[in-house]
Amino acid sequence: MTNKKKKLNILFITDVIPHNKNEYRGKYILDQISAVNKVVCGSMCLLLITPFFKKHKFITGLDHSISANLKHLKILSFPRYYFMRLRSFIFILLNFRLINNIIKERKINIIHCHNYSLSGLAYHLSKLFNVPYYITIHGREDPSVIENTKRKIKNIRLFLNEAEKVVSVGDVLKKYLKNFDVADNQIKVIPNGISYDWIIRKENRINIGSKNKNYKNLISVSELRIEKGINYTIKALYELKNKFNIILNYNIVGDGPEIKILKNMAHKLNIENQIKFLGSKNNLEVLKELDKNDIFILPSWFESFGIAHAEAMARGLIVIGCRGEGNEAFITNEKTGFLIKKHSSNAITDILLKILDNKYNLKEIEGNAVKVIKNNFTWEQSAGKLISLYNEAVYEE
Structure with missing residues (x-):
């Protein structure tokens, strides 16, 4: 039976x-x-x-x-x-x-x-x-x-x-x-x-990609807590500006207990004009913000999975996360995104310099990222x- x-x-x-x-x-x-x-x-x-x-x-x-x-x-x-x-x-x-x-x-x-x-x-x-x-x-x-x-x-x-x-x-x-x-x-x-609605269609990816990305627009989406590592990204922006004369734009979506500390840090480093704190946003607003940017960076630890990384990959962004975290399930270094050392502004500076110097086939990485999320996550x-x-x-x- x-x-x-x-x-x-x-x-x-x-x-x-x-x-x-x-x-x-x-x-x-x-x-x-x-x-x-x-x-x-x-x-x-x-x-x-x-x-x-x-x-x-x-x-x-x-x-x-x-x-x-x-x-x-x-x-x-x-x-x-x-x-x-x-x-x-x-x-x-x-x-x-x-x-x-x-x-x-x-x-x-x-x-x-x-x-x-x-x-x-x-x-x-x-x-x-x-x-x-x-x-x-x-x-x-x-x-x-x-x-x-x-x-x-x-x-x-x-x-x-x-x-x-x-x-x-x-x-x-x-x-x-x-x-x-x-x-x-x-x-x-x-x-x-992630929601299937987040996955960018091929024709839309081509349209967004045709805007001649310069990979100088960064975004993070998360609660603003210390383990999200946003302070390391802010420090890396300071290093890029002062050591290499490279100015990047950084949009931070989210709110949380670290917001005052992060704003004060940006002010003390004199890079507050490069950083926008956009506050909390709903799903549709986050999606629109992702589509305005080129690189998603969240060098977080204690990351069991990394939904924000996956959502950014689904929108065709270059994604940077940390080694040894849950996002290794879908970020394969230099193939679907980039994995760097934790707690290191130097590691962030290095990978951004390589991206800006065209060391990688970024269009291929973006396409691979969308595909792996669509097929598995x-x-x-x-x-x-x-x-x-x-x-x-x-x-x-």
């Missing part, structure tokens, strides 16, 4: 999604859930679970299919992952009727949790309702937060190893998960992706891999 696959009725659990179209934080989670929701044969519910004492933000700009199935609940929160089991028990007790109704009425047969913080909740719901659960890990945690007590390590190990599968968004994270004794066959690498492809993974656990005789 052949196995007949059931409909997939999925309960997604996350502690973060973007609150508006200009917010980057958690966008990759929402994009993946939306992609799965579009193609899955079944239903879904999204639990957004945030701390009791965190100020509530009104969420705007969601697709109706997501907003109609969104439940925003509060959880007792302790810093640095303390009392993960206790807070899960309390949460289930306080919300049992609602969760029970969701799971029973919607016939939930998959629980999918995003990130470490709610992994204990997914574990206990799985045990209580006999539903398999998956955990997607999107990043590496600060060791001082997650690895500083034996009890926390023990809990994280339990929650990860009891999952049906642990989904890693890149090989970098797969290596990191070995810190928690997660076996290779327990981990499934399913990369993040869209949200539709990511969703298809996830659904195949779910189907391994959910079937009936």
Whole structure:
């Protein structure tokens, strides 16, 4: 007798999604859930679970299919992952009727949790309702937060190893998960992706390319945090101006805790007229900004995948990232982009000098970049891999 696959009725659990179209934080989670929701044969519910004492933000700009199935609940929160089991028990007790109704009425047969913080909740719901659960890990945690007590390590190990599968968004994270004794066959690498709408059409790429690029217009798109390495790019612009008399334009899209530091740095180095801080922008605005520029540079570390790099490649830009990060999944040095040393303004200066000196066939690199993203790294492809993974656990005789 052949196995007949059931409909997939999925309960997604996350502690973060973007609150508006200009917010980057958690966008990759929402994009993946939306992609799965579009193609899955079944239903879904999204639990957004945030701390009791965190100020509530009104969420705007969601697709109706997501907003109609969104439940925003509060959880007792302790810093640095303390009392993960206790807070899960309390949460289930306080919300049992609602969760029970969701799971029973919607016939939930998959629980999918995003990130470490709610992994204990997914574990206990799985045990209580006999539903398999998956955990997607999107990043590496600060060791001082997650690895500083034996009890926390023990809990994280339990929650990860009891999952049906642990989904890693890149090989970098797969290596990191070995810190928690997660076996290779327990981990499934399913990369993040980008919207297919971002991929530039061949005729448009020709039109943009015909504008006689001089490769003097740089852009970054990210939250402005220290690990994004934007300060190194600013320093490289200073070096290019003062040592080589080369003036480049740098557009910075995004906002965050480092913005004042970066603006002060540009002012002190006397290159503020070369740099524009454009603030946060929505998807369409980001796309338009990318198309105005020639080179995307984000020398970031702790980069589990690098969606911003992939989006820029899809628009036909020359992309620069760092070696040893998640973007190595799609940036092959000197073939689809450039990989440089981390924490080094000199490395940025060197690669920009080589690009400006026509050391590479840049048109070929741009074409290769678009092709590799189109063929391998869209949200539709990511969703298809996830659904195949779910189907391994959910079937009936």
